[in-house]
Amino acid sequence: MSMIKKILIANRGEIACRVIRTARELGIETVAVYSDADLNAMHVELADQAVHIGAAPVGESYLLGDRIIDAAKRTGADAIHPGYGFLSENPDFVDAVAKAGLIFIGPSADAIRAMGLKDKAKALMEKAGVPVVPGYHGDNQDANFLAKQANEIGYPVLIKARAGGGGKGMRLVEKPADFANALASAQREAQSSFGDPACLIEKFIQNPRHIEMQVMGDAHGNVIHLFERDCSMQRRHQKVIEEAPAPDMPEDVRQAMGAAAVAAAKAVNYQGAGTVEFIVDGSGPLRPDGFWFMEMNTRLQVEHPVTEEITGFDLVAMQIAVAEGQALPVTQDQITATGHAFEVRLYAEDPSNGFLPATGTLDILVFPTADNGVRVDTGVRQGDVISPHYDPMIAKLIVTGPNRNAALLKMSKALEELVVHGCVTNRAFLSALVIDADFAAGRVDTGLIDRKGADLTARPDPTAQTLALAALAAVRPADAEDPFANFRLWGAARQVVTFEGDPNISIFVETIASETNVTTPLGEVTFSAVLRNGPELWVEENGVKSRAIVHKTGHGVLVQTAGHDRFFKFFDPSASASSGKAGALTAPMPGNVIAVVAKAGDSVSEGDRLLVMEAMKMEHAITAAQDGVIAEMLVSEGDQVEQGALLVRMQEDE
Missing domain, CATH: 3.30.700 (Glycoprotein, Type 4 Pilin)
Structure with a gap:
């Protein structure tokens, strides 16, 4: 196979910039694609060429595979790198790329299909001898039938979209009375995010840890793993901090998990970079029989830099080499890990308000000095706008140290030096998290953030x-x-x-x-x-x-x-003070109204669900702030609203 000379990146933001950086080092030209909202984006500026592919909504730009392939042909690109998200795990897109005579820098369409549906993937893993979590992974989607399965599995259970990822379409249910609403919500979110409402039901592992294995396969049948990443620090099933290696990981568990990950990849003749995710019993010391397959992400992961930092490998460069038909450059026994690495995700979101996504202009954006073991991966600059159309991640901060404590101290310092203003972010939340006593001691599990949420999101009064x-x-x-x-x-x-x-x-x-x-x-x-x-x-x-x-x-x-x-x-005496209407409920973020539960004339109590909004492909329930009667419902299902828009007006007390 001939060497790749020009790559089109079918993505945007941070990951597009990341791929461009490695391509430059390899002497490979790059092509960016962009929507109306990304006309002046960083990835467009960094690429050698750029092609406009449509309007701001992803369904009118970054999800249009035919336009992306056409852009590759028009610019003479001979390969397409999908990044993560968007079309990265769409097997039909992979087939279309191959049909167009282009190289897809990723796994085959067959491998993506095999691992794309969680129920089918788990059946395949059981056949390959990889341990899986007890649960129902079948096709019957009748709500009463699934409720019965949940009862047989035993609460708590986890509802998961079979085509899901990133925490979308996932709900934890702790008692039977909550199952029906949770299932309906998960199905709506799954349909919106993946076009497939089907869900599976799994036993929820108490005190779980989320540990994943980075794998890499080539066209010659070789598969290796590059050790583990601990991604247990999550909120709403989305990763917040990742680290490698996992704290307190015994060598026999690492070997068993690595062998299981390699077996999973070989079961689908995997080529390229992938991640096999495991749910791990964290109630005591990790053990070789205490982990179970969750899913395989058939793409590069957001958190791949921590693996790069401890192994010294450029995973994007390895992806490109494998796509060219080259054999993996190392065997399993040649891979070693040195030091400890952390990654935090800086998001435009409001931790004190349920982590609702935020928008705004980055009036001030100053990153810590990118040296001495500090790395910043980003796709934005000072002055850029965080829009409601895309994932609100601003940047990833990655630090590396000789050991876990040293790396953690370095991360704390890096977060102190990071300055961002113009939209609400989770920077202070991350700073509190990295100095949390349990996290600092390595006592991690997926529920830590929820348990300590009030302390981690508290904003001290000014002194x-x-x-x-x-x-x-x-x-x-x-x-x-x-x-x-x-x-x-x-x-x-x-x-x-x-x-x-x-x-x-x-x-x-x-x-x-x-x-x-x-x-x-x-x-x-x-x-x-x-x-x-x-x-x-x-x-x-x-x-x-x-x-x-x-x-x-x-x-x-x-x-x-x-x-x-x-x-x-600053106080401006010439500006007129504005105040919201008494008894009015406003939108906490820009988004779409996907369900209206209440109507004018309804008597509601504080905490009652009134409507459901969707932002960044996640559902957010809007609830009554007080007891009262609804005077007017100002929105309908399907409406798109801006942050601060009036949603509901309550009757005023006589």
């Missing part, structure tokens, strides 16, 4: 010092060329800064002799030294020097200290 730092940032020049940038705060004897609040926050800054006094509503703060150098603000208080990261915009000041950040908006 007098935080207010003082905000005021100093507001009056202090940030330009390093300013001749006074690194000296004590001079200027006006007394300055006042007012931020929006309820009531507004007025802060007075005054320099007297050698001291800077800041008077805030929470008390007075005295600094014996104040130094400003770009985004760094150093202050000395009671003989202790400390650093904050500050950014001043035209609207206010961002202050970031000890993992937490807060934006203080």
Whole structure:
């Protein structure tokens, strides 16, 4: 097979940029595809060529395989890399690529079909001798029949879309009374995300850990694994932090799991990069008979960088080599792991509001220095827009250290240096998670985040010092060329800064002799030294020097200290205050209304479900904030609404 000279990447964002980076190193040209929303996206800028393929919705652009193949032909590409998501696990697309005379950088359509439906895949794995979780994996989708199966399996059970992935179409059910609603919700989400509403029912493993094996196969029948990744830190079945190797992984368990993963891949004559995911009994020490096959992802995973960091292999380069027909460059006994790696996913989402996805413009985006074991994979830059059309991931931070503790400390430091403003993110949540006592000790399971959610998502109230730092940032020049940038705060004897609040926050800054006094509503703060150098603000208080990261915009000041950040908006007396209607319920995020449960005239109680919205292919129930009677339902099923749009109006008390 001839060498690949030009690759079209049938994807966008971070993974498209990731593939382009390796292709450049190999001397291979690249072609990007883009929608209306991605006209000025980073992956378009990095590629050698770019082709417009349609409107912003994925169904009108990135899911149109014929347009992508046509773009490859028009640009002279001889191969297509699917990335992950979109068409990466669509066997019909793989067939169409081959029919067009192009190389698909991934597994065969037959392998994808064999592993694409969870029920069929589990039957195949049982035949191959790979352990599987007890459950019902058949074709009968009658709701009463599935409820009966759940009773026989024994609660708690897990409903899973058979064509699913990424936590979509998955529901944990702890008692029979909740089964019917959970099944209906999972089926709707599965239909929306995968075009297939069918679900399977599995026994839910108590204290589960999610450990997966990276595999790679070639066209010559060789299959290897590149050790494991622990992806137990999840919320709503979506991964938050991944690490390699898994904490407290005994060597005999690693060998047994690796052998099972290789057997799974060989059962479908697997070629390319893939991941075999296992559910693991985490109630005690890991054991060779305590893990079960969940599914195989027939593509590159989001978390593949942690494997690259500990093994030294470029998995994208290996994918390309295998697609060219080359044999794997190493045998199993030649693969070694060194050190420990973590990856965190920075998302535009609101942890304090159920992790609802967020949108906005990245007014400030400063990544930690990409050296000394810190790697940043991203597809956005400062000034880019996080839109409601695509996954809200902003970047992945990957760190590597000689051991787990060292890598964890490095990750904590990297998150402190990361600055993002313009949309709500999970940065502070990630900072809290990496220093959590259980996580730091390696006591991980898939329920840890849910158990500690309140602590991990808590936002501390601002202190007098935080207010003082905000005021100093507001009056202090940030330009390093300013001749006074690194000296004590001079200027006006007394300055006042007012931020929006309820009531507004007025802060007075005054320099007297050698001291800077800041008077805030929470008390007075005295600094014996104040130094400003770009985004760094150093202050000395009671003989202790400390650093904050500050950014001043035209609207206010961002202050970031000890993992937490807060934006203080300048008070504008000329702006008219706006307030929402009393008794009105608004959309917490942009999305589609997929179900309306209540209607005008209904009496509802606090917590009752009123309607269901879908955002980023995930369902979100909108519930009553208080007891009352619905005066008007302002939306209908199928409506698309923006964040803050009025959904429901309640009757006002007489």
